[in-house]
Amino acid sequence: MDFDFDADQQAFIAEVRVFLNEVRQWPDAAEIMCPERESDSILADTPARKAFNRELAKRGYLGLSWPREYGGQERPGIYEYLLNEELSRVGAPLIGKGVGCVGQTLISHGSEKLKQEFLPKILRAEIEFALGYSEPHAGSDLAALKLKAERVDGGWRLNGQKMFTTSAHFADWYWLAARTDFEAPKHKGISLFLVPMDQPGITIHPIETMGEHVTNQVFIDDVFVGDDYLVGEVDRGWTYICEALDYERFTFYTFSPLEEKLKALKETLRNTRRDGDRVIDVPHVRRRMARLIAEVETSKMLQRRVIYAASLGRVPTVEAAMCKLYSTGLHQRLADFALDALGPEGLLHKADHAAPAAGKWEWSYRATALDTIGAGTSEIQKNIIARRELELPLTN
Structure with a gap:
């Protein structure tokens, strides 16, 4: 087992460190680099931190492992890990769930419409996502989720509740898991949807933890989602969720x-x-x-x-x-x-x-x-x- 990084990887680390030293000269550097923030230092939750991610995008640091046909560089996933290692060292926001679980899942399973709508925005750091997984009675046992998605003309009607949704208070889109078949075994009958966070019927209640990290309780009341915003196939959401976790292995x-x-x-x-x-x-x-x-x-x-x-x-x-x-x-x-x-x-x-x-x-x-x-x-x-x-x- 070789724990050393090769010459190209070490050169990439040096390049990232040079960039971060440049950022230290920015007027808002203290807001961007916040290692004292502990667990929420990974988030691009302020204008300055979002601007930092846009600079990452301009310099080609987003989508390093994506296929070239979608704007990526097809580099090994280790480079995304190395990038996040240096970002987390100084408490800067990480490259995020948009590049990882959302973007990679859309590349593998999303429709052409979803790819064209979301992938360029992700690569330009123009969009933030919240992951709608946990519920009051479905946290560690995620497959027990009960948020209901019922088929209606042209799409789906969603009703239920999510808990502990990080980023919901500033995200643009909800990557939302819902149950589309209540008769199937609990690991089946789950589907994934993309829903605008400002959609009527979505109510967000921030919850501050004892560590001063903001998470959120989210209520979904008669929220309509068109068929175009179903990710992949109906009832295949559990497979996509598990695959998405694998995309994060290098970076998390x-x-x-x-x-x-x-x-x-x-x-x-x-x-x-x-x-x-x-x-x-x-x-x-x-x-x-x-x-x-x-x-x-x-x-x-x-x-x-x-x-x-x-x-x-x-x-x-x-x-x-x-x-x-x-x-x-x-x-x-x-x-x-x-x-x-x-x-x-x-x-x-x-x-x-x-x-x-x-x-x-x-x-x-x-x-x-x-x-x-x-x-x-x-x-x-x-x-x-x-x-x-x-x-x-x-x-x-």
Whole structure:
């Protein structure tokens, strides 16, 4: 297993870093590069961050792995991973679900109308999507979704509710999963639709999490969707959803935020004194720091296994589950240790001018809980590992 990047890949990394150094000179650079935002730093949710994505588009960084006939460059998926690794390192918005699960699914299964309407806009970073999957009773068990799509003249009538839809409060279009056949087994009878977020009958209620990340509750009341905006075939949506997750394997599991967080923690502990001594020099602090350094390296190895497996043409389901389970827990352990080491002052909110490291660690402590839930809970990842790697039997 070779974890090193080749010369072309290293040159691409250097090129991206040069570009990001240019962005640091922009007047709104501090709004674009926000690593302290934790889990929502990946979103293009402000005008400045959307403008940044349009600049990515102008420089040819969007659609790197797309076929040339649709405006892409047909480069290996590793380049999209490398790009997102550098973007996440500085807290800039990632290339996003439009290029990944939406664009790739449309290329594979969308009608010519949908390809012509959406693919150019995605490549120009002119459009934002929200993924309408989870529901009040269908989160980790996504196939249990109940949002109903009933056949009517010329299209479909949608009714139901979605929960925890990231991006719904600023997205342009809803990539919406609905049940089109209630008699079929739950993994069947699901279809995908594209719906404008400003469509009459869509009501969005933002929900702020304890980590100050905005997610959304969305109500769908008698929303009409024309046949032209059905993605692929009726009742094949579950297949498309699963395929879309595979498109994200290269880009979702970035390691650099953990690496940068470890550097920041070392710096904080070096600059914090207690009873005249640097906190980092306290023996029990040094022991725990040594363990965390080793854990960060372990997380890097697990992440590289995802990339390596995908580069061989395999779907790295187990490797991705191991990586997500371990790395999201490690983000929590880093924040927990930081608060222990900093003492009472570490609990100060970022709004308090006396907060160590501008309140980064108190915020991280609150925000990292979300990462163990989103994109499949830790319990789901354990089930995947148990069934597919350890071959343990299912229990009731």
